[in-house]
Amino acid sequence: MDTSDEWIRSRTGIAERRIAEARDTTASLAITAARQALQRADADPRQVDLVIVATATPDYPLASTACLVQDAIGAADAGAFDLGAGCSGFVYALVMGHRSIASGESDLVLVIGADTLSRMVDWDDRSTCVLFGDGAGAVLLRATEGSAGIRSTLLGSDGSGSRMLYVPAGGSARPACAETVLQKEHALRMDGRQVYRFATQTMADACERVAERAGVPVKDVHHFVPHQANQRIITQAAKRLQVDESRFFCNLERFGNTSAASVPIALCEAAEGGRFRPGEQVILVGFGAGLTWAAALLEWGDAELGRRVSWWHSLGRKALYGWAHVRSRSRRTWRGAIQRLWRLLLPLTGLDD
Ligand code: ACO
Numbered sequence: 001m002d003t004s005d006e007w008i009r010s011r012t013g014i015a016e017r018r019i020a021e022a023r024d025t026t027a028s029l030a031i032t033a034a035r036q037a038l039q040r041a042d043a044d045p046r047q048v049d050l051v052i053v054a055t056a057t058p059d060y061p062l063a064s065t066a067c068l069v070q071d072a073i074g075a076a077d078a079g080a081f082d083l084g085a086g087c088s089g090f091v092y093a094l095v096m097g098h099r100s101i102a103s104g105e106s107d108l109v110l111v112i113g114a115d116t117l118s119r120m121v122d123w124d125d126r127s128t129c130v131l132f133g134d135g136a137g138a139v140l141l142r143a144t145e146g147s148a149g150i151r152s153t154l155l156g157s158d159g160s161g162s163r164m165l166y167v168p169a170g171g172s173a174r175p176a177c178a179e180t181v182l183q184k185e186h187a188l189r190m191d192g193r194q195v196y197r198f199a200t201q202t203m204a205d206a207c208e209r210v211a212e213r214a215g216v217p218v219k220d221v222h223h224f225v226p227h228q229a230n231q232r233i234i235t236q237a238a239k240r241l242q243v244d245e246s247r248f249f250c251n252l253e254r255f256g257n258t259s260a261a262s263v264p265i266a267l268c269e270a271a272e273g274g275r276f277r278p279g280e281q282v283i284l285v286g287f288g289a290g291l292t293w294a295a296a297l298l299e300w301g302d303a304e305l306g307r308r309v310s311w312w313h314s315l316g317r318k319a320l321y322g323w324a325h326v327r328s329r330s331r332r333t334w335r336g337a338i339q340r341l342w343r344l345l346l347p348l349t350g351l352d353d
Contacts, residue, residue, distance in 0.1 A: 003126045013231025017133030017256035019118045027059045027068040029136035030114035033264070034073050037110065037138040039309055039317055045324070048075040048140075049106035052097055053082050054089025054113045054260040056289065057120055061170070069112065074324030079106075085157075086165065087227050087288025089113060089260035090137070094284070094296055095153040097141045112138040115259035120167060122187035131229070132188075133256035137264025148278070148301030152214035154206055154294065161198060161291040165190045195291075199233045202293045204240035206285050210295035214281075219243060221297070222280040225270060227287055228252035228262040249275065259288070276300040 008014055020029060030053055038045050051073075053066040066080035085092040090113030097109035114136035121129045169185035170176050180186060203226060211218040218241055226234050226248055238245040249270040258265060263284050276282060278300055285295040346352045 001124070001126050001129075003130055008130045011230075011232070012131060012256075013250070013252055014131065014256045015253045018135060018258075020116045020134040024116070024134075025059045026053075026055050026057050026114045026116045026136070027065045027072075029116065029134065029261075030055075030065060030069050030112045030138070031072045033114065033136040033138035033261075034069055034110055034112055035317070035321065037140050038073065039314075041140045043108060043140055043142075045073040045075050045320065048073070048078045048108050048110050050097065050100055050109045051075055051078050051080040052093040052109065052111050053080075054085065054093040054111075055082055055115055056084060056086055056089065056259055057116045058082055065114070066112075069110075071328050072321070072324060073110075074320055074327065075110070076327075078110075085260075085288065085292045085294065086290050087229065087257070087259045087262065088286035088290070088292040088294040089288070090263045091284050091286040091294035091296055092155060092292070093260075094139070094141070094150070095155055095294060098150045098153065098296075101141055101143050107142060109141040110138060111141060111264075112136060113260035113262070113264045115261050117188065117257075117259050120186070120188050122184050124184075125187070127192055128188055128190050131257050133258045135255060135258035135261035135265050137261050137266075137268055139264060139267070144301065146301070148299045150296055150298055151216075151281075152210050152297045154210040154213065154296075156202075156206065156293045158291045161194070162289075163191075164194045164198070164291065165289040196230070196233065198291055199229060199287050200236040200240070202287045202291075203227075203233065203237040203285055206287070206293050206295040207237070207241055207283050210283060210285075210297045211281075214297040216281055216297065220281065221283050222247065223270065223276060223282045224248045225263055225266050225282060225284045226250075227257075227285065228255065228266055229257045229287075262286075271303065278302045 051066045051070045058065040064082040066082050070078050070080040083093045093111045097111045100106040116134040117132035118134050123129050169180035208218050234248050251266050251269050280300045282298045287293040
């Protein structure tokens with residue numbers, strides 16, 4: 001391809017990316033992230049009330065990836081749905097999970113951002129294929145006493161920019177056919193310059209507005225965890241907000257743009273690295289296809305993410321997920337057996353006429 005490491009690093013800040021192996025899918029990455037989040041929170045998957053997966057690259061157009069996750073973690077009877085808001089998806093999903101708890105509908109909500117955009121880029125298009133990586137991140141939400149937690153939120157969209165970043169075919173407007181495949185219309189198309197302009201404006205505005213809603217001056221926000229699309233976009237946002245860029249956590253150098261997974265992966269890395277202290281204000285901010293944007297201001301609590309997990313605890317978890325697998329398989333087998341039996345019996349009943 002007519003590109004260079006120097007071009008990619010200087011224009012985007014990206015040096016490495018992770019590409020999912022052939023046997024992996026968005027769901028398999030999401031399941032791994034979900035299980036890790038549950039383990040760290042020492043939460044029982046059977047207690048999860050709602051699973052939300054923010055993704056632009058679901059395993060199937062139908063059924064939802066969230067249902068695959070719900071089944072694999074054994075969150076029996078939990079609500080589950082996918083949320084499509086491009087790279088803002090995780091922050092959108094976080095806000096939905098938060099509101100579900102605040103309304104009293106749910107006690108425990110699993111929010112996942114997962115994408116395998118490597119499956120949806122045109123690997124001959126140098127303007128997009130150098131940017132994206134695959135990944136997943138997850139958080140578990142529950143109500144707590146005290147001031148720590150989500151303090152304000154902001155969601156926004158501008159559909160007039162939907163063609164700036166989209167996949168032309170595979171939906172109801174242009175169903176898949178031989179021609180759409182030949183024309184590579186199932187691959188992502190992006191007007192990079194326009195998206196860049198939108199992103200630099202939106203990220204700073206969203207941070208300002210979400211801080212205002214929480215009654216916190218933006219200069220007092222300790223940390224920003226932005227969508228990891230381009231280092232230059234983050235630099236511009238910091239400049240507009242007149243805050244030191246070091247307050248923006250960045251890991252896009254190692255992961256590239258992982259779409260809906262970028263904010264939770266960055267949040268997790270920052271937290272694991274001990275970047276946040278209890279009582280500090282953290283803004284999560286995303287922007288992406290739609291066009292969409294979203295932000296949430298959190299007050300950090302005393303989460304202990306470095307907690308070691310004992311071997312017997314891990315064993316217990318494995319047994320739980322093994323049981324979820326057996327449960328799922330036996331349900332499918334049972335349904336198949338009933339169907340076969342019904343086919344056998346139907347002619348005897350005379351109802352098949
Ligand atoms: N290697 C070498 N040259 C390239 C490459 C490449 N990989 N890609 C483009 N170029 C060329 C272009 O053809 C152009 O050449 P020309 O001047 O002869 O026409 C030149 O480089 C400059 O192109 P620009 O598009 O102006 O480059 P820019 O500096 O804007 O950087 C980029 C491009 C990195 C895509 C930038 O516009 C950007 O980051 N945009 C935002 C993208 C983004 O955030 N997308 C994610 C949204 S999230 C979601 O929802 C999935």
